[in-house]
Amino acid sequence: SDIKNESIIDSDPLPSWHDNKIKKDIISFVKNSVEEDSSGFIKEENRIATFDNDGTLWSEKPFYxxxxxxxxxxxxxxxxxxxxxxxxxxxxxxxxxxxxxxxxxxxxxxxxxxxxxxxxxxxxxxxxxxxxxxxSKHPRFNKPFNEIIFQPMLELIDYLNDNNFKVYIVSGGGVEFMRPWVEETYGIPKEQVIGSSIKTRFGIIDQKPVLERLPEIDFINDKEGKPIAINRVIGKKPVFSAGNSDGDLQMMQWTDSNNESFILYVHHTDGKREWEYDRKSSVGRFDKALDIAKTNDWNIVDMKNDWKVIYPFKH
Amino acid sequence: SDIKNESIIDSDPLPSWHDNKIKKDIISFVKNSVEEDSSGFIKEENRIATFDNDGTLWSEKPFYxxxxxxxxxxxxxxxxxxxxxxxxxxxxxxxxxxxxxxxxxxxxxxxxxxxxxxxxxxxxxxxxxxxxxxxSKHPRFNKPFNEIIFQPMLELIDYLNDNNFKVYIVSGGGVEFMRPWVEETYGIPKEQVIGSSIKTRFGIIDQKPVLERLPEIDFINDKEGKPIAINRVIGKKPVFSAGNSDGDLQMMQWTDSNNESFILYVHHTDGKREWEYDRKSSVGRFDKALDIAKTNDWNIVDMKNDWKVIYPFKH
Ligand SMILES: [Ca+2]
Ligand SMILES: [Ca+2]
Structure with a gap:
């Protein structure tokens, strides 16, 4: 009936996604995970979602x-x-x-x-x-960098939050580079950001305790580093992971080894509205992981065909 | 009136604490921090509390x-x-x-x-x-180790949780040694535990991704390590910190440098019900920090005189 259709439209949690298979699979996964009687039910405390940032939540071209x-x-x-x-x-x-x-x-x-x-x-x-x-502004769009973000992914984060998933950013980017703006931009609190870090030194300067940033790498949160940091910081295996490159592969494998899980790879297929790249790109290379994603039947977003809009400002 | 007194008694958030100054100061701090009109108001997202574990939430004698x-x-x-x-x-x-x-x-x-x-x-x-x-059982009390915990501190954690503080454990103990039991014992989720760690290596064994624990120190979460880890993992300065030894001093100084904050030191003064030690103890030495706590007028719990009961099983 009309009423039924209307209520479905009203409650669409992912309005910027075309009604393709991947959108249906996301919604079905989330619905099952909160439904106590479902075989896919996930206890609230285990609803950990981990999202890569560069190329997954915001663009990464012409370079990071x-x-x-x-x-x-x-x-x-x-x-x-x-x-x-x-x-x-x-x-x-x-x-x-x-x-x-x-x-x-x-x-x-x-x-x-x-x-x-x-x-x-x-x-x-x-x-x-x-x-x-x-x-500062992105040269192509003449907009602040934290507006060059993916509207469909914002909706996905909100949808997961609404269903009591705890959404973390797990990025190769610097943790202290991301924290000042992620809360306002993605609605993700600072303490749910895991990134690369440099060492700091505690000291008291002019009677005030400070942490000085040292020119020394502490941790590179990429590839194997991602599951290692997820385990050290969160101590729980994610049930949902999103990424876009070979650098996310180990996080995906770690998540995939959970009883219930959803793996989402963002494939940059839209050279017109965003950028088109994968196997040969030096930034955000998606090569080995693309093969494995296909073999494992992981969910791959085709940006061009699965997303109605890319950026919020074109919304 | 009687009605007023009764409702105060009913709603006592810290029933195992004697009605001494320190209990009144904790309650006054928490009440102010959630009262929007108060000068001591703290936004919900900044209500970060960090608790040491050994000697602060559970005993640490005859040794850790x-x-x-x-x-x-x-x-x-x-x-x-x-x-x-x-x-x-x-x-x-x-x-x-x-x-x-x-x-x-x-x-x-x-x-x-x-x-x-x-x-x-x-x-x-x-x-x-x-x-x-x-x-396993503690030799003195013949009870599981996670029952040798401080009832007044459990009430304090609950009280902070009820007022939308996010309570973290920040301990020198091993993070993966604590996580399996902290949720059940203290009501603190695994992802709110920061501790010392050893390195891990990601690998695929029999087609299953695993993290192998290596015989190599990753991070010692003690002294200067505490504010460093708080900054790296949480990315926010705490407004409430509890500890019991010199190993917590830097965390306390870091917290104390916040606009609004409450520093709580647990002083082991009860040789009868628990243990009595401070300046000369090799485990949980409270010496330099005891002097600084006094100079700075930080809050020092006198276990013998401030706590009605020590352990839940004597409750
Ligand atoms: Ca990426
Ligand atoms: Ca301690």
């Missing part, structure tokens, strides 16, 4: 957004210390050439993070990131 | 309870590998002499943890701990 932050930091640091611009790596950064920037090696990236993310207290760093996220 | 676990592990390991008993440190442990056990050095303790807490998967370790906590 955290690298835009590092670039802006390098610019202001170079003003203070002009001799910095003699450094080859700094020169690469300052070229602002996407080809050069997206081809930086893992070691380059770590060196850049060390240069730009340390040498201040945690409180000062939080202020720097907060100011940056307010002031 | 985790050492009883290690001792029982050594006994069963020695049955499997008799050559283990040639080891000097193992012999010290097997003496079961409280004097020897409470005088073990930091390095000894780490070596014992390595020997007894690694070489299995995280899943196997969880099972070992769960079985141990069910089967």
């Amino acid at each position: 957004f955290q690298l835009f932050f590092a670039l802006d930091r390098i610019k202001s640091l170079t003003k203070e210390e002009p001799e910095l611009s003699n450094d080859t790596l700094v020169q690469k950064l300052l070229s602002e050439n996407p080809k050069i920037l997206s081809s930086l090696t893992h070691e380059d990236l770590i060196e850049i993070i060390m240069k730009t993310h340390s040498g201040m207290t945690t409180e000062e760093f939080e202020k720097i990131v907060s100011e940056w996220i307010r002031a | 309870f985790q050492l009883f676990f290690a001792l029982d592990r050594i006994k069963s390991l020695t049955k499997e590998e008799p050559e283990l008993s040639n080891d000097t440190l193992v012999q010290k442990l097997l003496s079961e002499n409280p004097k020897i056990l409470s005088s073990l050095t930091h390095e000894d303790l780490i070596e014992i943890i390595m020997k007894t807490h690694s070489g299995m998967t995280t899943e196997e370790f969880e099972k070992i701990v769960s079985e141990w906590i069910r089967a």
Whole structure:
């Protein structure tokens, strides 16, 4: 009847998703997980969901957004210390050439993070990131970076929250780079963010306790690092994981080994509205994990065909 | 009036606490923190409370309870590998002499943890701990170790939970040693436990993903480690911290530097009902922090005079 249809439309938890198989499977998984009589029932305390960030919740092109932050930091640091611009790596950064920037090696990236993310207290760093996220804009869309996020994924997070899932971000990005804006952007509290970290040192400066950020890697939250950090921080195996690249594979395998679980891979297939890339991309490579996802019959979002809208501002 | 008094008695959130200043100060702090018009109001998302475990939530004498676990592990390991008993440190442990056990050095303790807490998967370790906590008993009280807990602190945790504080354990003990029983014992979920950890390695064994526990220290969650881990895992500065020893001092200083905060030190003054120790104890030494707590006018629980009962089973 009309009334029935209307109530279904009214209560659609994922309005930006086309009514394709993957949307139906998500809704069916969530409905079963909260239904006590269902064979797929999951106790509330075990409803742990873990979401990758770059390429899963927000875009990551032309290169990781955290690298835009590092670039802006390098610019202001170079003003203070002009001799910095003699450094080859700094020169690469300052070229602002996407080809050069997206081809930086893992070691380059770590060196850049060390240069730009340390040498201040945690409180000062939080202020720097907060100011940056307010002031800076993505070159393609001329919008703040935390608006270059996926509307369908926001709906998915809300839907999981509404069903008493505890949603964590589990990202290769810096944990203290994400925390200042994730709550406002995704509705995910700071304490539900797991990321890469650099070491800190506790000290009392001018009678005030501080944590100083040191130029030393503490933990890289990527690949094997993801299940390791999930276990150390949460201590429970997720029942839902979302990601987009080979860097999420181990988190997916860990989640998949749970009794009940849902694996969601976001495949960047929309070169027009977003970007199109997978096996050969240096940022967000989805190659080995794409094969395994297919073999294991994991759920793969086809952005172009499964999502009605990509960004909230086009909503 | 009688009615008023009765309703106060009915709603006493801390019935095992004598009506002394410290109880009144706790209640006043919590009431102010949830009262929007109060100058002491704390937004719900910032109501983070961090509790030490050994000597703060459960006893720690004649030596840390985790050492009883290690001792029982050594006994069963020695049955499997008799050559283990040639080891000097193992012999010290097997003496079961409280004097020897409470005088073990930091390095000894780490070596014992390595020997007894690694070489299995995280899943196997969880099972070992769960079985141990069910089967083993404290020698003085002949009760399971997770009953040698402080009734007044259980009431305090409940009271904070009821007022939408998020209560974390922040302990020097092993995080995976605590998680199997904290939820049942304290009502604190596994993901709100921060502790010391050993490294783990992700691998696929017989097509099943596992985390293997390695004989290598990952993080010691003591002294400076406590604020460092609180910042890394929670990313918010606590507004309430409870502890009992010098090992909590940096966590207390970190918490005390917040705008609104409550610092609670448990002083073991009851040699009859529990144990009496502070400045000279090798386990749970409360010396430098006792002086600083007094200077800073932090709240110090006098167990003998502030608590009506110590353990739930004497309740
Ligand atoms: Ca990603
Ligand atoms: Ca303690």
